[in-house]
Amino acid sequence: MADGIFAGLRVIDCASWIAGPAAATILSDFGAEVIKIEPPGAGDPWRASAPVPGKVTDYWWQLTARNKRSLAIDLKHAEGLGVLNRLIGSTDVFITNFPLPVRERLKIAATDLLAINPRLVYGSITAYGETGEEAARTGFDATAYWARTGLMDMVRANTETEPVRSMPGMGDHPTATALYAAIATALYRRERTGLGGVAQTSLLQNGLWANGCFVQNRLFGEHVRHRPPRTETPSALANHYRCRDGRWFLMALHNEARQLASFLKAIDAEHLAQDERFATQLARRANHKALTEILDGIFARRDLAAWKPILEAAGVTFGAVFTVDEAADDPQSREIGALVPFADGAGLTVSSPFHIDGATKVAPRRAPAVGQHSETVLRDAGYSADEIGRLKALGVLQQ
Template structure:
C-alpha cells in the first residue's frame, strides 16, 4: 500500500466531514496534561487523534486524583475523549519504527517530552520531514526547544512561578505592595492547560499555512514550539510594558485587581440552607455609570460625584469604597445581594462551587455539561460520566463528545492492523515481544 492511499484510508475514519478538522490525523505521543489537552481540543473538532501509550501502564494520568469504580480516573475519561489508544514501547527500536510509520501518514505529531528526546529516538523533525514534508511538529515543553533553560524539566507549577504569574497571586504587603507570604495557586494545573491552548492554536495555524508555504517552495510542515513559561507570560496583559514605561512592578492584589475600582469579592451572610459555608459575591462596577448605580443601590450616594467620577479618582479612594460595599454585602446573603444589584444593572455573581455550576440553569441551557457513556469491561454494564463540553461553539457544527477516554490499547488492532497494514502474524509477534501491548 503506497503512502497516499494509506493516508487516505486513515483519514476516511474521521467521524464527520462537517467538523472543521475532519481529515486531519494527529499522532499524540505526549502524556499527562499539556500535550494531551491540546490533543483533546483537536480531537473534539474532528481530528483523528491516535494516542501512543506505554504498554501495561499507559499515561500516568489514567490513575491521577479520584478513581472510578474501574480504578481509572474520571479525569482521564475527559482529557482522552475522542482519542484512539495504541500501546507501543518507545524504548524498543521496533516500537520507534512503528511510530515513525504512523508519523509518515499523519498530519501532526504532538509531543511534550523533554527537548531532545524525540531526536534521541530518531523521531525528530530532521528524521521525519524527509519522509513526510507536510508533517507539523507540535512540541510542548517547560521552556521551549532552545535557550539556556530548555533542558530543565517542564513542571507547570515551577513555570508559573518563573513567569511572574505566581508573584501577582496572593495578599499584598500593606506597606510595600509586594507579596506577603506564599503565593496562592489555583487548584488546577493552569500552566499546562494554558500551554495546551497555545499548542492547539499554533497547530491550527501551522495546518492553515501548509499550502502557502508549499506555494513559496518551502516545506509544508513546520515546528510549533510551545512552552509553559512563555504561555503564562502571554497572559500577563500590560505588566511588561507598564514596567518598561513606568518602572512599575505589579504585585498581588488579593481578590481585586490593581488599578481598577471597584472590582472585588465581597463577604455575605451565609445562606440559611448552608449556615457553615462562607459566601461571597464578585462585583464588577468599574465603569463610571455602573459605579454610580451601585452606590445608589447600596445607599451610599455620598460616594458619587466629582471626587469619584472616573476610575483614577476611585483608585485614590479604594479603601473607602471597598469598605462601603463590604458593609452592605455583609448584611445580606449572596442571593439577596445578587438580586438587588442585578435589578439595577450592576454586574454581580456568586462564587460557585462545582456542584453549583453543574446545576446552574445557564449551564443546562447551554448544554455545557455532557453525560458521556463509559462501556463496562467485557460487555458488562457501564456507566456515564459528566464532563464539560469543549468550547468554542461553532455555528452549524454541533460537536458532542463521541466517546470517553478509551481503555489502554483499545485501538491497537484497528490502528496497527487495519490502518497501518501490519499482518496478523507481525502484530502477534510484536505483542509477544512486548513492542505492542496486549
C-alpha cells in the same frame, strides 16, 4: 458537517500528562482521528493521577484522553519505532511534549519525522522553549507557567503570605489551546504550500502571555507592585464583598460616570454621592479604604441571593464566587456546551472552549484503556495478523 471539520485528519498523540494530549483532544472534538501512543504497562503517567485522595480514579484521564484510540507500543525498541515511522507516512499531525534530548534519543525529533513525511505538522510543547540554555529542562505548568512568570507571586493576598499554589492543569489547558492554534495555523499554511513543519509553544511563553499586562508594564520600566489586599485596592467599586450568608461576589463597576448613581440608589446609599470623600472619582480613589468599609457593612446586611437581583437591575457587572460544586452544576455552562454528556457512558465532561458556526462537535467518547486499540490501529495500517503476533511476542506491542 456531521463528521466534524477535521474529519479525515489523523493525529498521533505521543505526549504525556496534560498540555500536549489536551491539544489533541481539541482536534478530536472537531472530528480528527487521534491515536494515543503509550508505553506498554502502566501507559501515560497521567492515568495514575488521582483527583480524590485515597481513591483509584481516572476522572482526569477521561477529560484529557476522550475520543482517542490507545496504541501501546515500545518506542525504545527498533520494531516499535518502525511501527511509528510506518504510521507517520499517513499522519497529518504529530504531537509530543517529550524533553528534547529524549526525542533525539528515541529518533522522534522533528527532523526525523519530517524526513519521512514532509506534509506532517509536528506539534511541540516544551517547558521553557526550544532554544537557549534551558531548552532541555523539564517542567510542569506549576513550575514553568505559574511560578516562573510572576503569576504565582502576583496573586497572593499580600507580600507576607505564602505564594499561591496553582490548581492541576491551570496552565496546561491554556497552553494546549495555544498549541492547537499553532497546529491549525500550520495546517492552513500546508493547504497553501503543501508542506508541514514544526508548530511549537511552551509553558513559559504562555505564562508570560497570561501575565502580559504586568510584564508589559515592567518592560516599559514601570515598577510593578504586588496586588494589594482587598482593603487597599485602588477602587472600592471594583472589589469583592462578603454577604450575610458568608458568600462572596466580585463587583466590577468601572464606568463610574454612568453607573454610580443607579448603583447607589439600588443599595439604598444615595447619600454617599453627597459625601465629599466620594463625590468625584479622584476623591473615591483617595478614600477607597473608607468606601470599602462602608460597602462591607451594606453588603453584610443581606444574603447573596437577595443581592443578585438588586445588582442585576442596577446594571452592575458582578460575579458570584462559585465553589467547584456550583461550577460543575452550572446551568449556563451546560446551555453553552461547556459541560457535555459522554455519548457512551454516564457523566459529563468539559468541552473545548470554543465553537465554530455550523459545525457540531463530536459527541465525547470515554477514554481508552492502555493498548485498547493496538491491534485495530495496526490492522488499519496494513499490518497482517502474523506481523501483529510477532510484535506481541517481542513485547513491543500491548493489547
